[in-house]
Amino acid sequence: MSFNWGEIADRIREKELSVAARNIGRIPYRAIDGRFDDQSENISWWTNGFWAGLLWQLYGAYRDDSFRTAAEDIENKLDRVFLNHWGMDHDSGFRWLMTAGADFRLTGSEASKNRLIVAANDLAGRFNHAGRFIRAWNDSGDGSRAGWAIIDCMMNLPLLYIVSDLLNDPRFRQTAILHADTAMIAFLRPDGSLCHIVEFDPSTGARLRSHGGQGYAHASSWTRGQAWGLYGFTLSYIHTKKPEYLETARKIADRFIERIPESRLMPVDFDQPPEPDYEDSTASAIAVCGLIELSKLLGEKYLSAAEELLTALTENRCRFDRGCDNILEKCTAAYHDSWHNGAIIYGDYFYTEAVLKLCSRETFLW
Numbered sequence: 001m002s003f004n005w006g007e008i009a010d011r012i013r014e015k016e017l018s019v020a021a022r023n024i025g026r027i028p029y030r031a032i033d034g035r036f037d038d039q040s041e042n043i044s045w046w047t048n049g050f051w052a053g054l055l056w057q058l059y060g061a062y063r064d065d066s067f068r069t070a071a072e073d074i075e076n077k078l079d080r081v082f083l084n085h086w087g088m089d090h091d092s093g094f095r096w097l098m099t100a101g102a103d104f105r106l107t108g109s110e111a112s113k114n115r116l117i118v119a120a121n122d123l124a125g126r127f128n129h130a131g132r133f134i135r136a137w138n139d140s141g142d143g144s145r146a147g148w149a150i151i152d153c154m155m156n157l158p159l160l161y162i163v164s165d166l167l168n169d170p171r172f173r174q175t176a177i178l179h180a181d182t183a184m185i186a187f188l189r190p191d192g193s194l195c196h197i198v199e200f201d202p203s204t205g206a207r208l209r210s211h212g213g214q215g216y217a218h219a220s221s222w223t224r225g226q227a228w229g230l231y232g233f234t235l236s237y238i239h240t241k242k243p244e245y246l247e248t249a250r251k252i253a254d255r256f257i258e259r260i261p262e263s264r265l266m267p268v269d270f271d272q273p274p275e276p277d278y279e280d281s282t283a284s285a286i287a288v289c290g291l292i293e294l295s296k297l298l299g300e301k302y303l304s305a306a307e308e309l310l311t312a313l314t315e316n317r318c319r320f321d322r323g324c325d326n327i328l329e330k331c332t333a334a335y336h337d338s339w340h341n342g343a344i345i346y347g348d349y350f351y352t353e354a355v356l357k358l359c360s361r362e363t364f365l366w
């Protein structure tokens with residue numbers, strides 16, 4: 001089946017007008033039985049920007065004011081995160097590019113620009129000079145994670161590139177480039193797959209080991225991690241034009257495409273056993289966004305792969321009915337969690353971004 005992506009975008013808009021109306025004030029992470037939860041009391045949670053990002057994408061495409069006001073509400077609520085150091089981590093790009101970044105792009109809000117700058121300063125402050133990496137999660141203050149970096153962080157570097165441009169100050173961009181240079185060496189395996197977590201000695205900067213993270217096993221290929229790297233290195237290329245980043249994105253994409261199952265539906269990990277059949281549709285949606293951007297740089301092959309994956313999601317894993325809050329089904333946060341094959345908000349965000357890219361209605365937030 002081939003889809004008219006403009007028509008799919010219209011269906012998303014129709015659905016989300018209803019979903020937004022019945023979820024005013026909520027910041028969803030997951031949907032259980034088609035109903036969003038609310039993370040407003042867990043305000044630092046790393047996914048808290050994605051619902052606003054989806055709303056801003058639809059506002060950019062259709063200009064419905066209800067999308068804008070709901071997104072602004074979440075952006076305002078996220079100000080509380082700035083007051084809690086322990087709630088800040090490497091995912092500042094996800095939180096504020098989807099909220100303040102989108103608002104600034106679409107409305108020119110000075111308050112939003114200020115939030116971007118504050119968030120970028122915190123992210124840049126996580127840079128470890130010996131190892132040349134941005135530190136991932138916090139710990140209790142015992143330093144046990146002081147040397148940890150994760151592939152997901154590649155998706156947060158655009159916050160640094162964007163703020164450098166806003167301030168005409170190269171410091172943020174320099175930090176992003178040093179992190180990306182390290183990630184290219186420390187995370188990429190010879191076959192084009194990526195580790196999730198790399199641990200460095202935080203004092204000397206020496207690479208110590210990798211950890212299995214959210215995938216199936218230590219040396220396996222967690223699909224969402226591959227997708228973060230694929231899209232993340234593509235974005236670093238777009239912002240810097242450093243050819244090594246494009247070459248790295250190409251290697252990751254080629255390996256990813258080789259391993260897509262015949263069904264075009266995504267396992268949580270390319271190396272997981274056939275049973276249980278845990279899936280992660282979010283990995284597909286993120287990879288599709290990266291492949292579309294890569295196709296603009298490297299050609300048709302990547303667009304075909306993107307359209308095949310998006311078609312499979314649209315045919316088999318999407319809910320467009322207004323009664324259900326989520327769009328994507330069969331999403332999984334981590335292979336070894338007790339919760340699998342559910343609905344997660346960043347799946348809906350990246351699915352929507354991908355559809356809007358293919359009908360030229362996207363607001364580029366990265």
Ligand code: GLY
Nearest residue numbers: 046152214224333
């Ligand atoms: N950034 C964490 C995840 O992808 O689950």
